[in-house]
Amino acid sequence: MSNDTLVRLGGVEKTFRRGSEEIHVLHELSLEIPNGEFLALMGPSGSGKSTLLNLIAGLDKPTRGTIEIGGERIDQMAGRALAGWRARHVGLVFQFYNLLPVLSAEKNVELPLLLTSLSNAERKRHVANALEIVGLSHRAKHTPRTLSGGEQQRVGIARAIVSDSTLVLADEPTGDLDRKTGDGILDLLQALNREHGKTIVMVTHDAHAAKRSNRVLYLLDGQLSTELAA
Amino acid sequence: MLNWISQVVALTGFNLRTIPQRMGSAFASMVGIAGVVAVFVAVLSIGHGISRTMRQTGSADVALVLRAGADSEMTSILVRDDVKLIGEAPGVARADGVALVSPELFVVINLPKRSTGTDANVPFRGVEKPVLGVRSNVKIVDGRMFEWGKNEVIVGRGALIEFTGLERGKTIKIGQNEWTIAGVFESNGGLEESEIWTDAAVLQPAYHRGSSYQAALVRLASAGSYDEFKDALTTDPRLNVKVQRMTEYYAEQSRTLHLLITVLGTLVAGLMGLGALFGALNTMYTAVAGRAREIATLKALGFRSSPVVISIITESLLLATIGGTVGALLAWAAFDGYRAATLNWQSFSQVTFAFDVNTRLLVEGIVCSLLIGVIGGLFPAIRAARLPVSVALREG
Ligand SMILES: Nc1ncnc2c1ncn2[C@@H]1O[C@H](COP(=O)(O)OP(=O)(O)O)[C@@H](O)[C@H]1O
Ligand SMILES: [Mg+2]
Numbered sequence: 096m097s098n099d100t101l102v103r104l105g106g107v108e109k110t111f112r113r114g115s116e117e118i119h120v121l122h123e124l125s126l127e128i129p130n131g132e133f134l135a136l137m138g139p140s141g142s143g144k145s146t147l148l149n150l151i152a153g154l155d156k157p158t159r160g161t162i163e164i165g166g167e168r169i170d171q172m173a174g175r176a177l178a179g180w181r182a183r184h185v186g187l188v189f190q191f192y193n194l195l196p197v198l199s200a201e202k203n204v205e206l207p208l209l210l211t212s213l214s215n216a217e218r219k220r221h222v223a224n225a226l227e228i229v230g231l232s233h234r235a236k237h238t239p240r241t242l243s244g245g246e247q248q249r250v251g252i253a254r255a256i257v258s259d260s261t262l263v264l265a266d267e268p269t270g271d272l273d274r275k276t277g278d279g280i281l282d283l284l285q286a287l288n289r290e291h292g293k294t295i296v297m298v299t300h301d302a303h304a305a306k307r308s309n310r311v312l313y314l315l316d317g318q319l320s321t322e323l324a325a
Numbered sequence: 326m327l328n329w330i331s332q333v334v335a336l337t338g339f340n341l342r343t344i345p346q347r348m349g350s351a352f353a354s355m356v357g358i359a360g361v362v363a364v365f366v367a368v369l370s371i372g373h374g375i376s377r378t379m380r381q382t383g384s385a386d387v388a389l390v391l392r393a394g395a396d397s398e399m400t401s402i403l404v405r406d407d408v409k410l411i412g413e414a415p416g417v418a419r420a421d422g423v424a425l426v427s428p429e430l431f432v433v434i435n436l437p438k439r440s441t442g443t444d445a446n447v448p449f450r451g452v453e454k455p456v457l458g459v460r461s462n463v464k465i466v467d468g469r470m471f472e473w474g475k476n477e478v479i480v481g482r483g484a485l486i487e488f489t490g491l492e493r494g495k496t497i498k499i500g501q502n503e504w505t506i507a508g509v510f511e512s513n514g515g516l517e518e519s520e521i522w523t524d525a526a527v528l529q530p531a532y533h534r535g536s537s538y539q540a541a542l543v544r545l546a547s548a549g550s551y552d553e554f555k556d557a558l559t560t561d562p563r564l565n566v567k568v569q570r571m572t573e574y575y576a577e578q579s580r581t582l583h584l585l586i587t588v589l590g591t592l593v594a595g596l597m598g599l600g601a602l603f604g605a606l607n608t609m610y611t612a613v614a615g616r617a618r619e620i621a622t623l624k625a626l627g628f629r630s631s632p633v634v635i636s637i638i639t640e641s642l643l644l645a646t647i648g649g650t651v652g653a654l655l656a657w658a659a660f661d662g663y664r665a666a667t668l669n670w671q672s673f674s675q676v677t678f679a680f681d682v683n684t685r686l687l688v689e690g691i692v693c694s695l696l697i698g699v700i701g702g703l704f705p706a707i708r709a710a711r712l713p714v715s716v717a718l719r720e721g
Binding site: 145146149152154155174175178179180181182183187189193195196197198206207209210212254 | 328331332335339342343346618619622623624625626627628629630713714715718719
């Protein structure tokens with residue numbers, strides 16, 4: 096079982112300081128995510144879903160506790176090593192896509208590969224492959240401004256998978272999209288999970304979206320539970 | 326390392342591609358820096374120009390003899406016997422058996438300036454025949470030399486440009502006397518070009534100077550004869566004079582002016598530079614703030630902070646260098662060789678000179694712009710690097 100665990104959080108505390116006030120967002124939180132799972136995180140707004148996702152992504156550090164991913168203790172890594180680790184091991188999908196407006200779709204997708212030692216030709220091949228998977232090969236040369244929201248999110252997803260990381264972290268990936276377009280994105284995430292073996296953690300406040308996952312966890316009062324407390 | 330460099334290159338490329346979207350502020354910052362550098366170069370070229378004028382006037386094998394205790398020609402007096410003794414001293418160059426000693430007197434007259442129409446002081450110098458052998462860079466460029474013993478003058482090119490009514494053939498009326506302008510002369514841009522010359526023997530009675538002079542310029546047999554000449558004069562009990570190389574004299578005369586202009590110029594350019602620095606800082610802070618989410622995204626994807634910092638500074642440097650180069654070239658095109666006049670603080674008369682925009686000044690101007698660029702990019706870059714990714718992504 097433990098060999099199959101990709102993400103392991105133990106006794107994680109996260110406290111923010113705002114002036115003299117302390118905000119306890121996560122409290123004694125533990126979580127195991129097996130390889131190949133599609134996990135949905137739900138919970139009311141402000142409950143700490145993004146905070147938790149950022150911790151798993153190595154974008155932020157826990158106040159206390161351990162975070163182990165693929166056997167590495169990322170809570171102990173220095174910022175510089177963490178940047179390199181992120182580039183190799185996680186793909187991030189954002190609610191508002193966060194594409195660079197001056198770059199074409201394929202250049203946006205190529206960004207994470209600039210951090211690798213891949214040759215120009217290899218990068219091109221990986222980018223074409225990722226765009227193919229998300230179904231946007233015909234939009235490769237378009238800049239984000241000329242793409243619809245759904246297409247932009249597909250570019251975002253292509254960027255998250257282009258360096259072939261096993262872990263994809265998506266923070267409300269359909270939050271900015273209408274139901275129909277959102278469903279397309281969810282289909283895509285599901286396919287990535289089933290056909291490409293990606294482990295996915297998706298934050299959502301939409302029960303309909305959460306149904307696509309293998310498992311739903313609710314974040315409330317800094318703790319995770321399998322049930323939404325009545 | 327290679328990876329780090331390619332990160333810098335890639336990020337700088339992204340930064341530069343966002344410039345068209347914020348052309349207004351980028352352009353304003355470039356114009357500001359161009360203005361600073363142009364002013365810096367123009368103002369300091371005045372100091373360089375004046376120095377050059379003074380240098381052109383001086384010559385290492387020409388000595389200036391003044392009454393002991395006098396600190397300029399204005400306050401000095403020499404009599405005919407002094408001049409004769411000076412001519413007999415060792416080390417004096419001779420031409421056709423005549424000692425190359427030029428006794429000179431000097432009055433200040435008022436003439437209307439072309440630019441303002443108001444009167445300003447012009448040096449009016451009385452000279453004797455050896456002057457052309459001593460001040461050997463003086464050449465008549467229009468008309469002829471004045472005739473000895475007559476009320477005729479020649480005018481320097483600088484004076485001609487600066488004042489009205491000095492064209493060849495015209496007459497100038499000073500007090501009871503009228504002087505006809507026989508010709509125009511140049512002296513390689515030397516101080517003489519600001520002056521009007523006539524025969525000392527005519528000037529002396531017109532100004533009730535009897536047979537007195539103010540200074541004697543002496544051409545030496547060689548620059549090496551100076552010590553011998555100086556010792557002979559200063560130890561001669563019949564004379565009460567001091568001897569200086571002409572180069573030293575003019576260097577001293579222009580020191581105050583050069584210093585004043587350099588200090589003032591640096592002050593003005595410095596204040597403007599501060600303004601341009603704030604402009605550059607503002608441009609880059611705005612750029613960084615507007616791109617906070619992009620920068621955070623890049624960092625989230627694994628780009629490191631230091632390439633982000635370097636790329637922002639590079640962009641700022643590039644904008645500043647373009648601005649600085651344009652400013653320096655503008656100053657050069659507009660001001661190099663531009664003739665102007667200023668007050669000689671020792672004689673209180675007008676000195677004409679040409680702005681001297683030289684390579685060193687251009688380089689200094691561009692270096693200034695580089696400094697503004699680095700500092701203008703550094704602080705915004707540090708802010709961008711420090712902002713935690715998770716916070717920037719929330720707020721962006
Ligand atoms: N960097 C921060 N500084 C201070 N407070 C923060 C910070 N990040 C998150 N918070 C607070 O933590 C709580 C959880 O935020 P978040 O994880 O974004 O919630 P969710 O994604 O579930 O809506 C909120 O109260 C939020 O204001
Ligand atoms: Mg959130």
